[in-house]
Amino acid sequence: MTDLDPAAARLDAALQRLEAALEAHLLRSGNPAALRAEIDALCADRANLAEALDQSLAREQELQSLADEASLALGAAIDEVRAALGPGD
Structure with a gap:
């Protein structure tokens, strides 16, 4: 040795x-090419999800606005019905 x-x-x-x-x-x-493809797919998915979220938020705001309008209209209708019925007991 x-x-x-x-x-x-x-x-x-x-x-x-x-x-x-x-x-x-x-x-x-x-595989670096496979990883790049996966990252690109994840980025595309993220962009699609962000767009869908933006659309959902816009639709939610629209629906909230319609709900507010309906609430006001319902309140006005209730006031009219109360006025038509006269003073309560």
Whole structure:
């Protein structure tokens, strides 16, 4: 056994750890083109959801406005019915 054998063994072990770490990284990151496509799809989905949310909020405001109008009209109708019935007991 030479003086270089322990150094060679440490180098071999370090290279094995490096290979394992690189393989794990590649497994986590996957195919860059596929990841880019997935990110693009997520961005498109986000844009579509944001647009749908904006439309829903606009529709909610429109419906709230109609509900307010209906409430005022109903209040006026109730006042008219009360006035037509005369003073209460």
